[in-house]
Amino acid sequence: MSTANMELETTRRNHTFEVDDIRRKHRIEMDDVQDRHRKESERTRKDNEEAAEKVRKEFEAQIDKLLKMHSEELVQMEKRLKTEVDEERSRRTREVLELQTEYGLKMKNVGLEVDTKEREAQLIQGELINTKAELDRERGIKVGLQDHLAEATTHNLTLDAANKAMKAKIDFLESDSQAQSQAFNDLHRRMQDAIEAAELANEKLRQEETLRRKLHNQVQELKGNIRVMCRVRPTNPETETDPAKIGFPDSDTDSKEVAVQGPEKQSALGNVTTATYSYSFDRVFGPQSQNGEVFEEISQLVQSALDGYNVCIFCYGQTGSGKTFTMSSTDGMIPRATAQIYAEATRLEEKGWRYKMEGSFVEVYNESYNDLLGKSEDLDKKKLEVRHDPAKKTTTLENAVSVTLDGPDRVDEILKTAAKNRSVAATKANQRSSRSHSVFILKLIGENSKTGERSEGTLNLVDLAGSERLEHSKAEGARLKETQNINKSLSCLGDVINALGSRGEGGHVPYRNSKLTYLLQYSLGGNSKTLMFVMVSPLQAHLQETITSLKFATKVHNTHIGTAKKQTKA
Numbered sequence: 001m002s003t004a005n006m007e008l009e010t011t012r013r014n015h016t017f018e019v020d021d022i023r024r025k026h027r028i029e030m031d032d033v034q035d036r037h038r039k040e041s042e043r044t045r046k047d048n049e050e051a052a053e054k055v056r057k058e059f060e061a062q063i064d065k066l067l068k069m070h071s072e073e074l075v076q077m078e079k080r081l082k083t084e085v086d087e088e089r090s091r092r093t094r095e096v097l098e099l100q101t102e103y104g105l106k107m108k109n110v111g112l113e114v115d116t117k118e119r120e121a122q123l124i125q126g127e128l129i130n131t132k133a134e135l136d137r138e139r140g141i142k143v144g145l146q147d148h149l150a151e152a153t154t155h156n157l158t159l160d161a162a163n164k165a166m167k168a169k170i171d172f173l174e175s176d177s178q179a180q181s182q183a184f185n186d187l188h189r190r191m192q193d194a195i196e197a198a199e200l201a202n203e204k205l206r207q208e209e210t211l212r213r214k215l216h217n218q219v220q221e222l223k224g225n226i227r228v229m230c231r232v233r234p235t236n237p238e239t240e241t242d243p244a245k246i247g248f249p250d251s252d253t254d255s256k257e258v259a260v261q262g263p264e265k266q267s268a269l270g271n272v273t274t275a276t277y278s279y280s281f282d283r284v285f286g287p288q289s290q291n292g293e294v295f296e297e298i299s300q301l302v303q304s305a306l307d308g309y310n311v312c313i314f315c316y317g318q319t320g321s322g323k324t325f326t327m328s329s330t331d332g333m334i335p336r337a338t339a340q341i342y343a344e345a346t347r348l349e350e351k352g353w354r355y356k357m358e359g360s361f362v363e364v365y366n367e368s369y370n371d372l373l374g375k376s377e378d379l380d381k382k383k384l385e386v387r388h389d390p391a392k393k394t395t396t397l398e399n400a401v402s403v404t405l406d407g408p409d410r411v412d413e414i415l416k417t418a419a420k421n422r423s424v425a426a427t428k429a430n431q432r433s434s435r436s437h438s439v440f441i442l443k444l445i446g447e448n449s450k451t452g453e454r455s456e457g458t459l460n461l462v463d464l465a466g467s468e469r470l471e472h473s474k475a476e477g478a479r480l481k482e483t484q485n486i487n488k489s490l491s492c493l494g495d496v497i498n499a500l501g502s503r504g505e506g507g508h509v510p511y512r513n514s515k516l517t518y519l520l521q522y523s524l525g526g527n528s529k530t531l532m533f534v535m536v537s538p539l540q541a542h543l544q545e546t547i548t549s550l551k552f553a554t555k556v557h558n559t560h561i562g563t564a565k566k567q568t569k570a
């Protein structure tokens with residue numbers, strides 16, 4: 001038993017050892033399997049992670065690619081859109097430009113139409129004035145005809161009576177008819193002689209008229225193609241109490257000098273002295289002189305205009321010195337000149353001359369032209385253009401009303417219309433007439449049907465703006481502009497006269513520097529005749545301006561224009 005037990009024990013122990021071995025072995029295997037499994041899991045996880053990382057990277061690359069593609073597409077699209085927008089914009093701009101051009105064209109057409117209408121209106125206005133004139137003339141003719149009719153009726157009755165008396169006489173004379181027919185033949189021959197003599201006399205008259213024209217011009221050229229005269233106006237005893245000391249040393253003989261006592265000057269020692277300044281001109285008119293006397297001096301130049309020369313007569317001087325009184329008052333130079341022209345044109349009719357006379361009146365204000373015969377509401381609005389024909393040396397005023405002067409009364413109408421327009425202008429700018437130049441232009445075209453002669457002259461009567469020099473510091477805004485324009489145009493006039501006097505053949509004359517000299521281009525220089533009246537105020541308060549004006553006039557007086565030399569005193 002014990003052996004069996006021992007054997008059993010040994011077997012059990014062996015068995016335990018075996019079991020332990022198997023267990024250990026099993027545990028080792030388990031550990032091994034577990035380790036392998038862990039490693040496997042680790043590797044699988046790593047593989048997974050790597051695969052995930054790869055997929056992520058692939059995705060990222062794909063996203064980048066897509067983003068890049070999209071942004072390129074976006075850029076393309078942006079570009080396309082921009083091009084489309086640009087094209088659209090330029091299309092729209094083109095359309096706007098086309099519309100603007102179309103609108104501009106339409107506006108231009110409308111402007112042209114307005115201009116045409118305006119011109120038509122002026123033509124109609126001119127025609128109206130002419131028709132009115134014709135109507136007046138027709139009325140005059142009608143009255144004349146009625147008078148004639150009454151006269152003819154009376155004459156008829158007288159003739160009836162004379163007829164009866166004649167019949168009685170014929171009965172009586174028939175008794176001696178041979179002697180009568182001899183007497184009749186004698187009478188007939190004498191009558192033929194008389195007609196021939198009259199024809200010869202008429203021909204001689206015509207030749208003499210041509211000769212007179214030539215001689216008249218020679219006389220005018222000898223007197224100088226530019227003349228300067230001075231006129232001192234009287235003081236108004238009611239309002240003007242402080243006259244300047246102005247003397248007329250040679251008033252009893254030549255009347256060519258004026259002497260002005262200058263302002264008082266104090267020397268360093270306290271002595272007070274006054275200097276007297278003397279000026280001489282072609283003629284000096286004192287305060288007593290009348291417009292008629294002044295006109296006598298210029299009437300020869302008016303004659304020159306009728307003879308086919310261009311004539312300019314200026315009135316220069318400060319405001320209130322008498323320019324308008326001399327030029328445009330009812331017995332001033334304008335009405336007197338036109339009256340002389342009518343009378344002379346009528347006289348020349350018997351020598352075969354027929355004249356056409358046209359008048360216009362313009363204002364030069366702030367370097368632009370205004371029509372003084374146009375509608376007052378057009379002042380400062382309507383564009384007046386000056387056109388020159390260099391070949392014919394003539395000037396045309398485009399858009400200005402021009403009135404056919406067919407009777408002495410017509411000039412009254414012109415002066416009234418101009419005065420009305422000037423007063424309308426005066427309400428726009430106070431004292432405007434003193435700050436503008438007014439130019440009365442009379443075109444005289446003469447034709448002689450018998451001799452074939454033709455003449456075309458222009459008479460310009462110019463009332464210049466006040467020459468006073470305002471201190472610039474005192475003038476502002478519109479007033480300053482006016483002053484600058486006046487100063488400019490008056491000094492341009494001086495420059496033109498100076499250039500005409502000093503230039504050699506074909507030298508430059510600055511006509512274009514001011515609107516006034518541009519307008520008068522063909523009436524200044526060459527064969528044309530210029531007369532400048534320097535107007536002088538008699539007041540002490542205006543002494544300085546008086547001296548300035550007289551100095552300016554002296555400079556003009558010392559200028560020689562044209563072919564003939566001016567006669568100067570020895």
Ligand SMILES: Nc1ncnc2c1ncn2[C@@H]1O[C@H](COP(=O)(O)OP(=O)(O)OP(=O)(O)O)[C@@H](O)[C@H]1O
Nearest residue numbers: 233234318319320321322323324325326433434466
């Ligand atoms: N010779 C004269 N005899 C009498 N009165 C005159 C004479 N000259 C001018 N007057 C008077 O003197 C005043 C000023 O003259 P006027 O208006 O002609 O001057 P003006 O130089 O034309 O001035 P503005 O530049 O303002 O037109 C007016 O009342 C005018 O009647």
